[in-house]
Every structure is written in C-alpha cells, then in structure tokens.
Amino acid sequence: MLITRPKPIEEILSMLEMFPETSICVVGCGICARKIQTGGEAQVSMMTARLQQRGLDVMDGKMVRHACSTESWDTMVEENPALDKAGILLVMSCGAGVSLLGRLSGKPTLPALDTTSLGSALKDEVLENFCVMCGECGVGLYGGLCPKSGCPKSQVNGPCGGSIDGDCEIWGRECIWIKIYERLESMGMLHLLDGIRPPVNHDRRL
Amino acid sequence: MGFAYVLESGKFVVTAEVSPPRGTDISGALAGAGLLQGLVDAVNVTDNQRSMMRMSPIVLCHKLGEMGFETIMHMTCRDRNRLALQSDLLAAHAMGIRNILAMSGDYPTMGDQPSTKPVFDLDSVQLLQLIEKMNNGYDFQDQPIDGHTSICAGAVANPYARPFGPQLLKINKKVSAKARFIQTQAVFDAALFNEFADVAMHIGIPIIAGIIPIRSAQNARFMNEKIPGVKIPDEAISRMETAEDPALEGMRIAAETIADIRTNCRGIHIMPIGGHGNTRRLLEMCGLVG
Incomplete structure (x- = not known):
C-alpha cells in the first residue's frame, strides 16, 4: 500500500493558479488512498467543496477504481464521463496514480497528495515505512522488519547511537533495531544477524 | 607521536x-x-x-x-x-x-x-x-x-544505550571491521558507563570515554533535550543549580566522573561547550597533566 498525506491547501491553490479559468475535477482513488482516508469519497467531496468555496470552477468530484491501473483512458472515461470534460484533474492518489492519469488524459494533472512511503493498513491502523523500494529485498533476514525503511538512517548492521531510552531519536517511537533484535531472539534466530551486511547495490534498481 | x-x-x-x-x-x-x-x-x-x-x-x-x-x-x-x-x-x-x-x-x-x-x-x-x-x-x-x-x-x-544486545551487535561488527578504538558519547553517569564497560570488556580494543564539563543547569537541560544520547542525571543538574560558581561545579562533576570510570576505560575525550579555556584546569584536577 502506498502511504499518502494531504498537501497543504495553499500549495494546491498555487498550482491551480497556473491554470486560470479552467474547470477542475477532483479525482479520488479507490485503493490505497481510499483505505487510509486521504483520497476516498469523503476527502474528494471535502476538497471539491473547499475549492468551490474559493470561487473556482470545480465539477463534482469523481472516484476511479484504481488510479494506477486501467485498461485505457477510454475505460476510465466510460466509467466517469466527467473526467473527459474537465480541463484539469486534481488527483487524490499516490504519485503513480497521478502519473498514469496525466499520461493518459493529456490534461494538466495535479497531485493533491504527497506520497511518503510504502506501508500497510492493519484494521484501522496505518503502518508507514515498510519498504523503501531499494531493489534488493532482504527483509527475511531481519524477522520481517526492514531496517532500510524502519530506520531513518537505513542502518543495516545494527542501531545507531542516538536512541533515547530505546526510542528512535528522529521518529520518537521504538527503535526498529530493538524490535528486530527482540523478534529474532524470541525466534531463536539471532544468528541471522551475524556478519557484516553490505550496502545497497543501487545498480539493481536500474 | x-x-x-x-x-x-x-x-x-x-x-x-x-x-x-x-x-x-x-x-x-x-x-x-x-x-x-x-x-x-x-x-x-x-x-x-x-x-x-x-x-x-x-x-x-x-x-x-x-x-x-x-x-x-x-x-x-x-x-x-x-x-x-x-x-x-x-x-x-x-x-x-x-x-x-x-x-x-x-x-x-x-x-x-x-x-x-x-x-x-x-x-x-x-x-x-x-x-x-x-x-x-x-x-x-x-x-x-x-x-x-x-x-x-x-x-x-553510546554507553547509555539499553538493551545491550542490539548495541553490542553493532560494536562487535565495528571491531571485526577493524576499529582500533571506541570513543563514547558523553558520560555523566559513572554507574551506567561502568555497567557498559563491563559488558563491552570482551571487545579487546581501548574505550575512550567522552566527557562534557557542564557550564550551567540551563545548559544541562538543553543538552538533555537536544543532543542525542546525552543523559545528565537530575542530581548533577541540582548541584549546578545551587553552585556559587557553576562552571567550576561542572568541572568538579566531570572530574568526579573521570575518577569513577578511570579503571574501566583507556582514556578520556574532552568535549567542552564554548572552547578549551578550562580544559587545562580540568585535567589538572584529574591529575592528568604532565
């Protein structure tokens, strides 16, 4: 799941100012952003109303099933004819959804959200920073807890010296390395942490 | 040399x-x-x-x-x-x-x-x-x-990091990657440092303890809040609050800490706040000059 956060409204308004007198359609995404309530029906209606209050030419907001995956633009328009009529799409999805809609629609397509990490949703809890898409997954060696994403400094050979009472100095929650160590210890698998891990091979992402 | x-x-x-x-x-x-x-x-x-x-x-x-x-x-x-x-x-x-x-x-x-x-x-x-x-x-x-x-x-x-397990994992890897010495973050609590030194004794390379002479109670609180890994005990802060000459009291506290950890480390590393004007005096108080 892609984790997204709303952009400040001022940032959205300043992007829209670059396209005066153009009709806007706010588009939500039925998958990740809907699940974590950054781009579902409620957020689309709220954004539409906020822009209308400011006197902008905003059509009724629309939801697409998946902003990042479709057969074609025609398929999307068939489900939501308003997408074709709008001059600008303001998309409440991750960056992949905004990019795909931008490519397919040929219209100015603006992001209303910032994409911050790859995470999960467990019931109503949003779990951020599960993966940094490094291109060389080794999470199995860390008891299912990735230190590249779970540590702001991406430390793969153990914790940094900055934790305060076991909490990460940056994120203020428990240091991922304490969790990794305790989990592997309880599984009797601390030997998985033996040896020095090499740095990420960035060549593999190309 | x-x-x-x-x-x-x-x-x-x-x-x-x-x-x-x-x-x-x-x-x-x-x-x-x-x-x-x-x-x-x-x-x-x-x-x-x-x-x-x-x-x-x-x-x-x-x-x-x-x-x-x-x-x-x-x-x-x-x-x-x-x-x-x-x-x-x-x-x-x-x-x-x-x-x-x-x-x-x-x-x-x-x-x-x-x-x-x-x-x-x-x-x-x-x-x-x-x-x-x-x-x-x-x-x-x-x-x-x-x-x-x-x-x-x-x-x-970081001599204060607890639990020891994850910290020692990292230190052992540093030793196997050919670190020749370990320098620690600032030590204000000799007991916690000595606990660390006991556990880390096996690593076989010298441990140099970081020392910051505190200058004032306010300065101590600032460091507790802002500097990662720093943990100045309340007792030291209250000594600073009542001291007539806080800078001197800070040096006394540092000298006492050095005396308490001296047998458990191979050296000290002085990190003063605002220059080395008092470093000679501190080292003299510890008998470390000459």
Whole structure:
C-alpha cells in the first residue's frame, strides 16, 4: 500500500493558479488512498467543496477504481464521463496514480497528495515505512522488519547511537533495531544477524 | 607521536575536540586548539557536528598537523556517498591525517538545514571496512588504488544505550571491521558507563570515554533535550543549580566522573561547550597533566 498525506491547501491553490479559468475535477482513488482516508469519497467531496468555496470552477468530484491501473483512458472515461470534460484533474492518489492519469488524459494533472512511503493498513491502523523500494529485498533476514525503511538512517548492521531510552531519536517511537533484535531472539534466530551486511547495490534498481 | 602508537603503549589517553568554523576564518579555531598544546595525545575535529554546517574538517586537521598536533578527523556517512567518502579519505591521507573516527552521523533534521537530503549510503561499519580496504591498497569495489592509506580508524558507541544486545551487535561488527578504538558519547553517569564497560570488556580494543564539563543547569537541560544520547542525571543538574560558581561545579562533576570510570576505560575525550579555556584546569584536577 502506498502511504499518502494531504498537501497543504495553499500549495494546491498555487498550482491551480497556473491554470486560470479552467474547470477542475477532483479525482479520488479507490485503493490505497481510499483505505487510509486521504483520497476516498469523503476527502474528494471535502476538497471539491473547499475549492468551490474559493470561487473556482470545480465539477463534482469523481472516484476511479484504481488510479494506477486501467485498461485505457477510454475505460476510465466510460466509467466517469466527467473526467473527459474537465480541463484539469486534481488527483487524490499516490504519485503513480497521478502519473498514469496525466499520461493518459493529456490534461494538466495535479497531485493533491504527497506520497511518503510504502506501508500497510492493519484494521484501522496505518503502518508507514515498510519498504523503501531499494531493489534488493532482504527483509527475511531481519524477522520481517526492514531496517532500510524502519530506520531513518537505513542502518543495516545494527542501531545507531542516538536512541533515547530505546526510542528512535528522529521518529520518537521504538527503535526498529530493538524490535528486530527482540523478534529474532524470541525466534531463536539471532544468528541471522551475524556478519557484516553490505550496502545497497543501487545498480539493481536500474 | 602517532595516536595508534599511543593506543598501543597502554598509556591513559587524553583527547579533546575542536570544531571547524562556520565561515572562512580559521584563526579562532586554531587559537582555541592552541590551548591544548602539551595537554592531549590528539585533537578530534568534528564533521558538521549535530548536522550544523561548518568548514570541512580536512582543512582544520591539516592546519593543526602543521602546529604539531596529532589529529583524529571525524567522518560521518550523512553527507557523502561512497564515492565522496573515498575521495575524502584519499584527500585526508594526502594532507597528513592518520586517524579517522567513523560514524553514521546525526540526522539532518537535528541541524540548521533540516531539509538536507540524508545520504547514509554506507553505515559506520561499512565505512570502517572501506578504510581497511584503502589501508590495504584497494577501493570499495576491491580494485587496486595507486598507493595505500595508513589510517587508524576508530568508532563510536553510546554507553547509555539499553538493551545491550542490539548495541553490542553493532560494536562487535565495528571491531571485526577493524576499529582500533571506541570513543563514547558523553558520560555523566559513572554507574551506567561502568555497567557498559563491563559488558563491552570482551571487545579487546581501548574505550575512550567522552566527557562534557557542564557550564550551567540551563545548559544541562538543553543538552538533555537536544543532543542525542546525552543523559545528565537530575542530581548533577541540582548541584549546578545551587553552585556559587557553576562552571567550576561542572568541572568538579566531570572530574568526579573521570575518577569513577578511570579503571574501566583507556582514556578520556574532552568535549567542552564554548572552547578549551578550562580544559587545562580540568585535567589538572584529574591529575592528568604532565
């Protein structure tokens, strides 16, 4: 799941100012952003109303099933004819959804959200920073807890010296390395942490 | 005398920290370090410490070397990818720098330019491995370089970090990556340090304890809040609050801490706040001068 956060409204308004007198359609995404309530029906209606209050030419907001995956633009328009009529799409999805809609629609397509990490949703809890898409997954060696994403400094050979009472100095929650160590210890698998891990091979992402 | 030699001699080591300037004028930093003549075995020079922008430590180390100081250059992984780390290691070696303290580095959001991209291409263990490779005449990719470096590499540890397990995992890896000594963050609680020293005794390399003489109660509270890994006990803060001469009381507290940990470490590293004006006096209080 892609984790997204709303952009400040001022940032959205300043992007829209670059396209005066153009009709806007706010588009939500039925998958990740809907699940974590950054781009579902409620957020689309709220954004539409906020822009209308400011006197902008905003059509009724629309939801697409998946902003990042479709057969074609025609398929999307068939489900939501308003997408074709709008001059600008303001998309409440991750960056992949905004990019795909931008490519397919040929219209100015603006992001209303910032994409911050790859995470999960467990019931109503949003779990951020599960993966940094490094291109060389080794999470199995860390008891299912990735230190590249779970540590702001991406430390793969153990914790940094900055934790305060076991909490990460940056994120203020428990240091991922304490969790990794305790989990592997309880599984009797601390030997998985033996040896020095090499740095990420960035060549593999190309 | 080379720091590696001093470490091997078994002597109780004294080092002290100076920072490069936040500007082009290096004279203040050199004058500050001048107060350490005859007092220390080596001078540490920081690398954008606490993620605050400063001049490269290579220059200050080189200038201090010209003044006759042995230097320990700090090198963090925060600001440079592996190519830049290798370039700077070669540059440091060419400028006569023979000791590097390898560390991951504070996160950029702690500093004065919080929107900086955090690099962390290598971690401190991998940086130690890199130094060992260059000492053997190879680059990070194991390709031969023209000549080789001769760098004594040190590593850092937080004596307060609990639980010990994850911390020791990292320290053991640093030792196997050929760290020759460990320097700790500032020690204010001798009991916690001694507990750490007992657990880390097996590593077989010298531990140098960091010491910050506190200047005031307010200063102590600031450090507790802002500096990662620093934990000044309430008792020390209340002593500072009631002291007639807080700076002197801070030195007394530091001297007592040094006395309490002295048998459990191989040296101390002085990191004063605002210059080395009192460092000689502190070392005299500890019987560490001459």
